[in-house]
Amino acid sequence: MADSVGRQVDSINHATEEDEKKQEIIRAKGEGKELTKEEKQRLRKEKKQHKKNKKDDRGPPEKEKEKASVPAPSKPATQSPAHKAAPVPVNASASESPVAAEKPAKSKAELRADRRARQDSERASKPGKKEVGQQSTSSKPKATPSELQPVKRLPEHVQVDDPAALKKLAKKLERQQVPLRSDYGYKVSLFSHLHQYSRKNPPTQQISIPVTAIHPSIVRLGLQYSQGIIAGSNARSVALLHAFKQVIQDYSTPPNEELSRDLVNKLSPYISFLSQCRPLSASMGNAIKYIKKEISNIPNQCKEEEAKRRLQECIDSYINEKIILASQAISKYAIEKISDGDVILVYGCSSLVNHILCEAFEKQRKFRVIVVDSRPRLEGREALRRLVKKGIRCTYVLISALSYILPEVSKVFLGAHALLANGYVMSRVGTSQIALVAKAYNVPVLVCCETYKFCERVQTDSFVSNELDDPDDLIVTRNGKTHLENWQTVKSLGLLNLVYDVTPPDFVDLVITDLGMIPCTSVPVVLRVKNVDQ
Amino acid sequence: MELQAVLMAAGGGSRMMDLTYNTPKPLLPVGNKPLIWYPLNLLERVGFEEVIVITTKEVQKALSTDQRMKTDVKMRLDVVCIQEDADMGTADALRHIQQKIKTDILVVSCDLITDVALHEVVDLFRAHNATLSMLMSKVHEFTETVPGQKGKKKAGEQRDFVGVDVTGKRLLFMANEADLDEGLVLRKSIMRKHPRMLIKTGLLDAHLYCLKRSVVDFLVHNKSVTSIRGELVPYLVRKQFSKSLNSKTATEDTERNQKQQDADHNLELLSTSKDEALVQLARERSCWNDHRGDMSEAYHGGKLRCYVHIMEEGMCYRVNTLAAYIEANRVVPKLFEEPPIHPTAAVSERSLVGSDSIIGPFCQISDKTSIKRSNVGTSSIIKEKVKITNSIIMNGVTIEEGCNIQGSVICNNAVIGRGADMKYCLVGSGQRIEPETERTNEVIVGSDQLMEI
Numbered sequence: 001m002a003d004s005v006g007r008q009v010d011s012i013n014h015a016t017e018e019d020e021k022k023q024e025i026i027r028a029k030g031e032g033k034e035l036t037k038e039e040k041q042r043l044r045k046e047k048k049q050h051k052k053n054k055k056d057d058r059g060p061p062e063k064e065k066e067k068a069s070v071p072a073p074s075k076p077a078t079q080s081p082a083h084k085a086a087p088v089p090v091n092a093s094a095s096e097s098p099v100a101a102e103k104p105a106k107s108k109a110e111l112r113a114d115r116r117a118r119q120d121s122e123r124a125s126k127p128g129k130k131e132v133g134q135q136s137t138s139s140k141p142k143a144t145p146s147e148l149q150p151v152k153r154l155p156e157h158v159q160v161d162d163p164a165a166l167k168k169l170a171k172k173l174e175r176q177q178v179p180l181r182s183d184y185g186y187k188v189s190l191f192s193h194l195h196q197y198s199r200k201n202p203p204t205q206q207i208s209i210p211v212t213a214i215h216p217s218i219v220r221l222g223l224q225y226s227q228g229i230i231a232g233s234n235a236r237s238v239a240l241l242h243a244f245k246q247v248i249q250d251y252s253t254p255p256n257e258e259l260s261r262d263l264v265n266k267l268s269p270y271i272s273f274l275s276q277c278r279p280l281s282a283s284m285g286n287a288i289k290y291i292k293k294e295i296s297n298i299p300n301q302c303k304e305e306e307a308k309r310r311l312q313e314c315i316d317s318y319i320n321e322k323i324i325l326a327s328q329a330i331s332k333y334a335i336e337k338i339s340d341g342d343v344i345l346v347y348g349c350s351s352l353v354n355h356i357l358c359e360a361f362e363k364q365r366k367f368r369v370i371v372v373d374s375r376p377r378l379e380g381r382e383a384l385r386r387l388v389k390k391g392i393r394c395t396y397v398l399i400s401a402l403s404y405i406l407p408e409v410s411k412v413f414l415g416a417h418a419l420l421a422n423g424y425v426m427s428r429v430g431t432s433q434i435a436l437v438a439k440a441y442n443v444p445v446l447v448c449c450e451t452y453k454f455c456e457r458v459q460t461d462s463f464v465s466n467e468l469d470d471p472d473d474l475i476v477t478r479n480g481k482t483h484l485e486n487w488q489t490v491k492s493l494g495l496l497n498l499v500y501d502v503t504p505p506d507f508v509d510l511v512i513t514d515l516g517m518i519p520c521t522s523v524p525v526v527l528r529v530k531n532v533d534q
Numbered sequence: 535m536e537l538q539a540v541l542m543a544a545g546g547g548s549r550m551m552d553l554t555y556n557t558p559k560p561l562l563p564v565g566n567k568p569l570i571w572y573p574l575n576l577l578e579r580v581g582f583e584e585v586i587v588i589t590t591k592e593v594q595k596a597l598s599t600d601q602r603m604k605t606d607v608k609m610r611l612d613v614v615c616i617q618e619d620a621d622m623g624t625a626d627a628l629r630h631i632q633q634k635i636k637t638d639i640l641v642v643s644c645d646l647i648t649d650v651a652l653h654e655v656v657d658l659f660r661a662h663n664a665t666l667s668m669l670m671s672k673v674h675e676f677t678e679t680v681p682g683q684k685g686k687k688k689a690g691e692q693r694d695f696v697g698v699d700v701t702g703k704r705l706l707f708m709a710n711e712a713d714l715d716e717g718l719v720l721r722k723s724i725m726r727k728h729p730r731m732l733i734k735t736g737l738l739d740a741h742l743y744c745l746k747r748s749v750v751d752f753l754v755h756n757k758s759v760t761s762i763r764g765e766l767v768p769y770l771v772r773k774q775f776s777k778s779l780n781s782k783t784a785t786e787d788t789e790r791n792q793k794q795q796d797a798d799h800n801l802e803l804l805s806t807s808k809d810e811a812l813v814q815l816a817r818e819r820s821c822w823n824d825h826r827g828d829m830s831e832a833y834h835g836g837k838l839r840c841y842v843h844i845m846e847e848g849m850c851y852r853v854n855t856l857a858a859y860i861e862a863n864r865v866v867p868k869l870f871e872e873p874p875i876h877p878t879a880a881v882s883e884r885s886l887v888g889s890d891s892i893i894g895p896f897c898q899i900s901d902k903t904s905i906k907r908s909n910v911g912t913s914s915i916i917k918e919k920v921k922i923t924n925s926i927i928m929n930g931v932t933i934e935e936g937c938n939i940q941g942s943v944i945c946n947n948a949v950i951g952r953g954a955d956m957k958y959c960l961v962g963s964g965q966r967i968e969p970e971t972e973r974t975n976e977v978i979v980g981s982d983q984l985m986e987i
Contacts, residue, residue: 202653202657204653204656204657205651205653207581208580208581208582209536209580209581209582209640209652209653209656210535210536210537210538210539210581210582210583211536212581216535216536216660219536219660220660220661220663223657223660223661224661227661228822229661229662229820229822230816230822231820231821231822232819234819235817235818235819235820235821238812238815238816238819239812239813239816239820241812242812242813242816245809245812319812319815324815348821349821351818351820351821379821381826382821382822382823383821385823385826385829389829
């Protein structure tokens with residue numbers, strides 16, 4: 001009796017297991033999550049186990065079904081946790097076994113029909129799910145599932161066309177009391193997954209005027225970002241750290257809280273607000289990671305004043321090391337590469353490249369500079385002003401004249417917004433074009449970049465993750481006429497104002513960093529070494 | 535905290551004495567709400583939670599007793615009283631409350647009625663780290679006939695000349711016609727830095743200023759500045775382009791210049807913040823410039839910046855003259871969401887109240903009365919067969935039967951006898967108009983008022 005009961009228990013267990021597993025698989029597939037290799041193996045093993053047990057039990061349960069009565073299943077239900085073997089998902093089982101235990105009341109024919117129907121539905125939905133799986137793989141080229149962890153989620157700022165992600169973002173911002181900035185204008189379909197904001201709708205429209213939820217210096221910083229007053233990777237990081245210094249200065253630990261945890265929580269809404277004003281740059285991301293690490297490393301017994309002082313010093317030393325001293329080191333290396341009689345081509349306004357050229361000029365190198373500029377930002381004018389003020393001989397062209405001017409050029413110096421882990425250089429839009437044409441003319445391309453801008457992202461094209469600036473910047477008024485004034489009314493017209501693009505490492509000959517002069521493909525090495533150091 | 539709001543409500547209303555000799559200006563009813571309600575409402579809508587109100591004792595008493603103010607205005611009002619006859623200018627008032635001021639301030643005048651998006655003004659103040667940011671608006675021509683105005687309108691008050699740069703945001707020059715002797719004098723230093731300047735004259739200063747805290751400290755050191763609009767603002771605008779202290783030559787060392795130098799010194803010192811090095815570094819590394827064409831960096835390296843937001847559309851009125859008062863009364867009901875006829879008013883069914891009129895609480899409108907395009911204040915009693923067109927009836931007024939009132943302003947507690955015919959008149963507070971009188975284009979005030987010049 002006990003044996004048959006035991007077998008019955010097993011059969012019921014397996015029935016419940018089966019149901020649970022099926023439900024789990026259906027649930028997992030329904031969510032569209034990609035199952036990792038491990039999970040797939042596990043599920044495969046369990047399915048095999050199912051099928052084996054099903055074959056065995058199809059015999060005995062047919063005999064035992066008549067003996068099965070309702071009170072009996074309830075006893076095995078209580079005994080079932082004891083009998084459970086390891087590969088059964090434990091969580092749902094305890095709740096599901098009493099539920100499933102009532103199922104054997106159905107006749108065996110009904111059970112078989114149930115099973116068949118379930119298998120059919122699964123088979124039918126499998127091609128659909130495969131499709132979904134493929135689509136998700138194609139739309140998530142960046143999802144690098146690690147072997148041991150579940151799939152990393154995509155950052156919110158590249159999922160703008162997904163309403164679920166938008167809803168999540170809205171909820172998060174509401175919780176943090178940060179206003180949600182709405183997108184503006186028609187987006188070109190290739191880039192509909194990115195945000196596009198208008199400068200005429202500032203992020204401060206919806207927050208109260210004496211801001212309470214966000215520190216005033218952060219609001220000021222956000223405004224300066226969104227209006228472009230602070231632009232450029234280094235400037236943005238320095239301004240961010242300066243604002244954080246003021247936040248830390250004005251911070252006071254609430255009672256029953258620890259500074260190390262509470263301050264980090266306080267910084268999260270500020271960071272959300274800043275990313276609403278303008279998407280964060282890679283350098284800013286690294287700076288934020290550093291700050292958060294420093295804050296969480298503050299020992300608990302440290303007094304508040306002491307902790308604040310320590311954090312301010314950390315920030316100062318970070319800026320000093322990673323930005324100021326780094327630029328000095330880079331210019332030292334770069335000046336070795338500049339020889340007398342050189343014609344150097346620069347693009348846009350990179351603070352680092354300008355610094356290098358000014359230093360080289362001070363060290364009495366004889367060279368002249370060609371500044372290439374592009375619309376709509378026309379940042380080259382600012383670079384031109386700084387170089388000419390120093391006394392350097394400059395020529396100014398627009399990017400459309402690039403192939404005309406390149407035969408004169410002996411070297412190209414480019415700045416970078418970030419260096420990606422696969423060696424690609426992310427920089428102002430137009431940089432990859434310059435690198436391409438320079439390669440065609442066999443002109444060496446040198447990229448100057450500090451190590452704190454190295455980023456662990458991997459990107460091979462400029463579509464996946466980029467920034468869309470205000471499309472109205474492209475509108476220009478000449479002779480009193482603005483032709484694009486009503487561009488929104490023309491349904492077939494879209495204005496695209498991209499900010500960044502990625503340059504493949506084949507076009508870059510050398511990367512000059514504060515660690516030395518490295519080839520583009522050594523970026524992952526630097527990243528690995530940096531992580532080990534930290 | 536980011537900004538503190540300061541509401542200046544101690545002014546006397548010197549340009550409309552006929553209205554204000556009995557009622558202080560902040561309590562004048564506009565659209566059946568006291569004038570001071572409008573800037574308070576603006577501040578509350580935007581998100582302020584407390585306001586420092588500088589006013590006289592009379593107004594303070596009225597504010598604390600007025601039921602409607604208490605329910606409408608949810609902010610905390612920190613009322614500071616000053617003596618009525620102390621003749622304090624607005625800058626003096628700021629000096630008076632210097633202890634309360636801990637952050638940058640937003641100064642508003644009590645006679646401002648506007649629906650401006652305040653974040654436009656404050657964003658300029660924040661983004662450029664400006665010392666002064668103010669609001670101006672295009673002047674609207676007043677179309678209503680003003681009672682008591684004989685002959686054509688005066689040639690227009692003294693004009694304001696406002697110079698802005700090409701973006702239209704940076705304030706480069708500000709002068710009032712009264713201060714100019716013969717012509718407009720522009721300094722070469724301004725022209726060198728901003729070769730393109732737009733000079734506008736048709737602008738109304740809304741008297742809304744965002745000032746840095748260092749300006750208040752500067753005021754404490756310089757007791758000679760009495761008025762914000764008259765002296766402080768032009769001074770700040772001029773100081774943007776003054777030479778820095780280093781370049782002052784030794785020969786100009788008279789005592790007056792010494793004081794001036796000290797004053798300038800104070801302002802510059804006070805406006806630098808700590809961590810200036812980081813701000814400077816960020817600005818150096820940033821590839822942005824506010825102007826182009828010359829070799830200087832952003833803002834020409836100047837520390838003092840003044841900005842202005844010029845409202846193109848929208849409502850902005852300063853109720854400091856009779857004409858403005860009437861115009862405001864006409865326009866303001868559109869701002870409200872409240873029903874035009876207050877629920878507690880007893881309006882008889884056989885009367886005709888136009889849709890563009892508003893009736894205050896506890897009014898009694900009798901039969902066969904017609905009210906068109908008018909505002910009737912609290913607790914007014916209008917008897918039968920009265921025709922009121924285009925008029926403003928303040929609180930507690932009694933109008934007997936058969937009157938015909940057109941284009942007039944009837945102040946608090948006046949009594950109009952039966953059968954009177956008033957066209958374009960202004961009846962002062964508490965006046966009695968005899969029955970069967972006919973007045974056109976007259977200002978009827980008490981005899982005691984006539985003595986005050």
